Amino acid sequence: MRIQEAIVVEGRYDKAALAGVVDTLILDTAGFGVFKDGERLALLRRLAAKRGLIVLTDSDGAGFVIRNYLKGAIPKGQVKHAYIPDVYGKERRKRAPGREGKLGVEGMSRSVLRQAVLNAGATVLDGEVSAREQGNLTPADLYALGLSGAPDAAERRAALLRRLELPEHMSAKALLAALNALYTPSELEELLGSAE
Secondary structure: OEEOOEEEEOOHHHHHHHHOOOEOOEEEOOHHHHHOOHHHHHHHHHHHHHHOEEEEOOOOHHHHHHHHHHHHHOOHHHEEEEOOOOOEOOOOOOOOOOOOOEOOHHHOOHHHHHHHHHHOOOOEOOOOOOHHHHOOOOHHHHHHOOOOOOOOHHHHHHHHHHHHOOOOOOOHHHHHHHHHHHOOHHHHHHHHHHOO
16 A cells, blocks of 8 residues: 555564555654654654654554654644554564563554554555656666765765765665655756756
């Protein structure tokens, strides 16, 4: 299911579980790491302003602390909230259940995650089109621009990240997703043309 809004979850396992359900940019807060990471919060604010943001955290106390922090940090009209039900148990990768004994986002079925996103009011986009048909950059474009696969790609990527005020530790894949989420194809062409 392709949706317009970007989604923010707590961690990488949540991100992996959701990636099989929705086709959109999915970011994580690194748990409570977002509280100290101004760059990550700035990126979330930019995405919220550009295309909307859906917050999908675990249903435990920690998830609500993160959700409430983001609720206060991002303008109300730019953020939607998706909720998962309270289901008791433990995720397969964990030895023991969490403190409250509830499954998190990573432990939910695809159908539950899909319904949570729909219930939040996600804007579902019709038709499946490739990145090339949308006019978005592809990994091959990053390679052609010298932002991946070249000996100095990391330095060029770092310079672009600084220029765009994006988090400095973004991988080429994360940069590609952020560029496609934040800029139209014409804006990207102008931006990348003026960077040379």
